[in-house]
Amino acid sequence: MVDVLMKTPESSVKRYWKGLHMAHPGLFIDVESQIVLLNKDRGNRVALVSAGGAGHEPFGAGYVGENMLTAFIGGSLFASPTAGKITTALLNVAKLNKGGILAVIMNNTSDMLMFGLAMETVRTKRIQIESILVADDVAHLDADVKNGYLARRGLTGSVLMFKILGALSRNGRSLKEMVLEARCINCRSCSIGIGMRPCKFPGSSQSMWILDESSVELGIGLHGEAGIARMQGVSTTELVQVIIAQMLRIFVVKPEDNVVLLVSSLGACCLIEMYTLAYEVEEQLRMKGINFVRTYVGNFLSTLDTKGADITLLNITGREDWVRFLDQETEAYSWPVTRLSKVNEKIPKGIEALEVDDTLPEIDSMVLIEREANTFKSTVLAVCRQLKEEKDKLNRLDEESGDGDCGTSLANVADAIQNNIGTIPVRNLGMAFLTMSKLAETCNGQLSGALYSLMLLGASKNASDWASAWIGAVDMLRKYSIAEVGDRTMLDALIPACFGFDSYLREFGEENWPKSLNYALDKAIEGCEKTTTMRPRVGRAMYVDSNKVKDVDPGAYAVVAILTAILKNLVLQEIGEDHQCPF
Ligand SMILES: Nc1ncnc2c1ncn2[C@@H]1O[C@H](COP(=O)(O)OP(=O)(O)O)[C@@H](O)[C@H]1O
Numbered sequence: 001m002v003d004v005l006m007k008t009p010e011s012s013v014k015r016y017w018k019g020l021h022m023a024h025p026g027l028f029i030d031v032e033s034q035i036v037l038l039n040k041d042r043g044n045r046v047a048l049v050s051a052g053g054a055g056h057e058p059f060g061a062g063y064v065g066e067n068m069l070t071a072f073i074g075g076s077l078f079a080s081p082t083a084g085k086i087t088t089a090l091l092n093v094a095k096l097n098k099g100g101i102l103a104v105i106m107n108n109t110s111d112m113l114m115f116g117l118a119m120e121t122v123r124t125k126r127i128q129i130e131s132i133l134v135a136d137d138v139a140h141l142d143a144d145v146k147n148g149y150l151a152r153r154g155l156t157g158s159v160l161m162f163k164i165l166g167a168l169s170r171n172g173r174s175l176k177e178m179v180l181e182a183r184c185i186n187c188r189s190c191s192i193g194i195g196m197r198p199c200k201f202p203g204s205s206q207s208m209w210i211l212d213e214s215s216v217e218l219g220i221g222l223h224g225e226a227g228i229a230r231m232q233g234v235s236t237t238e239l240v241q242v243i244i245a246q247m248l249r250i251f252v253v254k255p256e257d258n259v260v261l262l263v264s265s266l267g268a269c270c271l272i273e274m275y276t277l278a279y280e281v282e283e284q285l286r287m288k289g290i291n292f293v294r295t296y297v298g299n300f301l302s303t304l305d306t307k308g309a310d311i312t313l314l315n316i317t318g319r320e321d322w323v324r325f326l327d328q329e330t331e332a333y334s335w336p337v338t339r340l341s342k343v344n345e346k347i348p349k350g351i352e353a354l355e356v357d358d359t360l361p362e363i364d365s366m367v368l369i370e371r372e373a374n375t376f377k378s379t380v381l382a383v384c385r386q387l388k389e390e391k392d393k394l395n396r397l398d399e400e401s402g403d404g405d406c407g408t409s410l411a412n413v414a415d416a417i418q419n420n421i422g423t424i425p426v427r428n429l430g431m432a433f434l435t436m437s438k439l440a441e442t443c444n445g446q447l448s449g450a451l452y453s454l455m456l457l458g459a460s461k462n463a464s465d466w467a468s469a470w471i472g473a474v475d476m477l478r479k480y481s482i483a484e485v486g487d488r489t490m491l492d493a494l495i496p497a498c499f500g501f502d503s504y505l506r507e508f509g510e511e512n513w514p515k516s517l518n519y520a521l522d523k524a525i526e527g528c529e530k531t532t533t534m535r536p537r538v539g540r541a542m543y544v545d546s547n548k549v550k551d552v553d554p555g556a557y558a559v560v561a562i563l564t565a566i567l568k569n570l571v572l573q574e575i576g577e578d579h580q581c582p583f
């Protein structure tokens, strides 16, 4: 079935959006940018916006409607939408919702970074925006991850969050109040996924993971990331006992508490199975004295056609007012009412077409003389060439720890910059970095595109001199990525290199920049080598069996490759091929 109707990821996602557009004419759906929004002037209300990759339908277009989401932005299959698309949606939504915007972000690395970038842009337009990270997954509680928080991915708790917050927005709550409520919902919800048969990625003959017949994997992620335990031949009762035991390790609930349950198929489980699961969960918790005030069963959040389920509990004890918000009728087509599935001429339209604002703000920064600008341009091109040469090696490194696309992603960034080099205003350092940031963001660079786009944005805002620009880049990345040195990411090479460069320059003076750069490269190599023995603590790599990770981190290796290219090119340009390298 999947093979016939879904040939490639790209064509499948495009056609899905075309189908959505036809089926739900009451919504504003921009097929090209994959944005769906509630198209009416909502006065001073707060907009509720979310985003995420395709493959998780009906999440989240199915939740757009009054009393639920105000807008949703979709990405490619299992990949976040670009910050540019999120920005377009936010800017248009802000015109119809004057109370500000609350971004509900799933705790996935790319989603967080892309939203971060978009929020940086819309804040410059004086739009009030706050965000909340949905992190309800309780599978990886024992993972060696910073704060234990990153491992808590966003699962179906998000759907209950959309419903309650959407109704709060309709009832005129302020942005500040909604942020507090969102945090409260986050603390009181928990979810876990189970998988029995993996999905197949369109166009690929391989399954995303392998499981024996009659086995079940506990704690799988929404893109098929590994879970925490496999069980064979268990009954529904035994399976649910294990699920509940895992949930109760962190979920605070006591006899007489009032709880909401949501059970969602991950794509291929039938409703009989989902109701069976819901019944078993309720039975076992009722035996512990827990009351169920609402139970939702259906298809809420999928992983293509994975045979599996997500189970969410929300403790509403003392917050029974939330039931009113859950019950408030919504137009969203994946919650039980379908008003927006019909054309309703009576609903006044807010906008006719999306307005895209691509203008870049003017930036005050260092101005380069022509010779410097030419050197800068040739160095940028040298970095692009180097990244493309390293593509296969980077993909190989990423196969160990991720999805094998780090080289392809960075090569896409390099291609975009090379192909548009004429449009980069190389005399104005800040504007040049900003233009490259936009190119990195929009070029299908996946997570790496987002990471480099954020860094280039940070550099553009601090482009008074080279060292400040570099520090600005690192600061901007750290603002949105909770990774630190030691987590096995590009930061392990980048941070020692950046601060090494800065301290060397301070100690030995500006004229010693080649030696400073060389020192930075040494630090990057040292940091990169150290990643060989580190356990991944962020990103998709952290769910991979750490015994399989034996080489350096691809992102850290890319930092070394970039610095090598910069150094080689600068030394050649500055000192000339005939001169001896001074170090
Ligand atoms: N939170 C993070 N902060 C900084 N760097 C990260 C983070 N998560 C992952 N990385 C870096 O991104 C690299 C993987 O990039 P890429 O393959 O494009 O992402 P994905 O695996 O999500 O497709 C990793 O090798 C690591 O260096």
Ligand SMILES: O=C[C@H](O)COP(=O)(O)O
Residues within 6 Å of the ligand: 051, 052, 053, 054, 075, 077, 078, 079, 080, 081, 108, 109, 110, 111, 447, 539, 540
């Ligand atoms: O569906 C995919 C998400 O939107 C992005 O996930 P990621 O951060 O793991 O790349």
